[in-house]
Amino acid sequence: MDRIPILKMGPHLLVTIQVDMHDRLALTLQDDLTAKIAEVGAKGVLIDISALEIVDSFIGRMLANIANMSRVLDAQTVVVGMQPAVAITLVELGMSLTGVRTALNVEKGMKLLSAAIDDTGSGPADVAAGEHASLAE
């Protein structure tokens, strides 16, 4: 198992984290995800962590990093499915995941992403996307 699959669902990308992350896997995920965002012009990234029962500061930092990278590439990130115990641990570790949106499950995350994309005016229309691309230049 050397990479985490990234699934394209309409304008969004879905990543389900099921395995223990180590340095190399996290780097591979960052590379793959940023490449995929650029390739398909994704507007949103959903990261499902419902399978994670234990998190450490490494995972917390990785999530924050991915959110920041996606933002630079003009995509919003939503972390979904966080277990209550994980939320407790993250806050106890002093990581409040600033800048990372969260939602209870994938469906709510999708709605949040769609609403966020509508807000910024970068809807599915080509004109709006082109406008955004020129802003990013």
Place this chain on the structure above:
Amino acid sequence: MDRIPILKMGPHLLVTIQVDMHDRLALTLQDDLTAKIAEVGAKGVLIDISALEIVDSFIGRMLANIANMSRVLDAQTVVVGMQPAVAITLVELGMSLTGVRTALNVEKGMKLLSAAIDDTGSGPADVAAGEHASLAE
């Protein structure tokens, strides 16, 4: 890692298999998935195996089992993201996955599921769903 997350996406369920399956994990997945189909009344199950680079007859049987169980519960199963080498291996193992639909990626799988659901007349309408439920009795 003791269970594989099952994500609800509209009327469908999405399962991404990323880890090596062993007996207990496969049984847990079957239990969880059938329970979830019954709980949310899912009409379709998408199983993404794009992360699997190696399959054996155990995985092949598990996929066929899940498809059969889902069918009994009135849900269609589509296996998506199979790598070419995996397809070769499965056929060489003599497992042609009879009764399992496949699609190249999640988006195509979703379309296939939606089309299949429309065909059987068990669309999102309550009337049609009720009709199906009575047929299943």
